[in-house]
Amino acid sequence: MLEKRKPEFAMKLFSNDKEALTSLYEKLGDPEMVKDLRGFYEEGSTTKYCDKVFTKMMLLDACFILYLINSVFDRNIRSTFPLYMVPILCIDLFLLENQIPFKVLSPKRTWLESILCIRSDQRSGEQRQKSELIGGKEPDHLLHLLHRSHTTRNIYIDPFGDLNQNYIYKSNNFPNVNQLLDVGIRFKPSDHTISLEHFDFSKGWCGFSIAVQLPPMDVTGYTKPILLNLIAYEMYSGEDDWVTSYVCLLHSLIGDHEDVKVLTKAGVLENWLGTDSEVVELLREGPNYLHTQFAYLHT
Incomplete structure (x- = not known):
């Protein structure tokens, strides 16, 4: 059911701007971009899809993810999705096997990062700068971005650097x-x-x-x-x-x-x-x- 509605969600995400959606499709369909996006997946796992089908799939999946996140945080989720499906859909966003390259989400990156910055620090009562939360390098996918939002990015600590090798933890x-x-x-x-x-x-x-x-x-x-x-x-x-x-x-x-x-x-x-x-x-x-x-x- 939701698969058939993905074109509808894509149009709503871009406020029915067909030109903007077409422009994004053409950008994602560039041969070099397609090659790059396929490289995020296990070798041979996307060969059954021709470039056009693969590009369309990336576009619709990305728009669906962004539209779902937007609906959740704008509190209009009930008007779009059955209430019983919301927990399942939200969990599906972060399943490792469901991740899509973050590059596909880049048209809405600023908006997406802003949401994660605000939401991840509401518990502590303090909002960090996006550069501190997200880091300079683009994440691989949404799960990677979530991982970054719960770890410090500006200092690397070697977990074993100062560990006494004679210490036995039980x-x-x-x-x-x-x-x-x-x-x-x-x-x-x-x-x-x-x-x-x-x-x-x-x-x-x-x-x-x-x-x-x-x-x-x-x-x-x-x-x-x-x-x-x-x-x-x-x-x-x-x-x-x-x-x-x-x-x-x-x-x-x-x-x-x-x-x-x-x-x-x-x-x-x-x-x-x-x-x-x-x-x-x-x-x-x-x-x-x-x-x-x-x-x-x-x-």
């Missing part, structure tokens, strides 16, 4: 939140950032306690598929594994619903799922099949 011996609380360690959300690279310690009152600053996270029905696809992207792309490391860290810190309650009260987690036990199940499920990551051990 996740089963890692103290949980309440065990750390018992010895005077408190938790609070990172100040003015949601970057998953931001993990810090600060002294409490008169130096008698320590506060651990953790990146804040909203836990919703979208959280699991988004995290899993960001983790898959890190494995596939070789990007810094901050998402994987953060999930593994939470897996180690959270033993039961009482740990979730502490992190929620501290403002590190915001639970939109329902019960604290559901959060435990979500955050402890993934790392069972992940190799333990060490990105935070140098901090």
